[in-house]
Amino acid sequence: MSFAALPRMRGRVEYIARANGEVWGFEDWSITRGADGLRVFSAHCEMSFGKDEVVRDNTLSVHPDFHPHDAYVRIMNKGSVTGTGWFRFTDTEAECESWSVDYGRISQRCPISRPTRGFGVHAVQGDGWLAATFPYDKGPGHTQFFGRNLIHSLHHFGATGPFIHTSGSGLRYVGDETVTVKAGTFDCFRVAFVGLTNDHPAYDMWLTRDGEFIYVKGEVEGYMDSTFELASLERNA
Helix, strand or coil, rough: CCCCCCCCCEEEEEEEEECCCEEEEEEEEEEEECCCCCCCEEEEEEEEEEEEEEEEEEEEECCCCCCEEEEEEEECCEEEEEEEEEEEEECEEEEEEEEECCCEEEEEECCCCCCCCCCCCHHHHHHHHCCCCHHHHHCCCCCCCCCCCCCCCCCCCCCCCCCEEEEECCEEEEEEEEEEEECCEEEEEEEEECCCCCCCCCEEEEEEECCCEEEEEEEECCCCCCCEEEEEEEEEC
């Protein structure tokens, strides 16, 4: 039997300050799809913004309907490991086993209902998957709140924890736009986060309309005042 690699995509997203065009971070990501239909997203993220110097490694797998299956998060800040965590999701429960310098060893079990909006791992491609279950058929202008949303950290760069936090933010479908970035030109859904918690500044993102919800561009206002842009994309069927 000859070996056949799994279908996969690879990409890089750059984090760019709008004031001067300087890159202050990036994430290199890959997505594979297994024989069971689960998508597996892996991302290595590095950033330096203000007092935060964050290196974060994420793995997240989701069912074909983008309901989360399991996840792993490893966080470094200022050159030291500050936390690691493993997460698992069923139709009715989310569980976490983690360690952090701030809280030590943590075990959590939280009731959930399927489908959730997703699980926030702070990589921006992961943000795109949070909008994969949005009811786009209701048309531009529709706003949807999904109840209690799950996320591994309330820090804006995902630099704390990791353990299960909840958020009540929702999404608004702004409309369809064609966007050109370094990686090419894409037909996109434009989606805005609404009801953001923890003083997060306003945040819009553009995602491909091909059913993969690839993160093409994001814009964040306030103190970040930055864009997140897909700099490269490779697809292997």
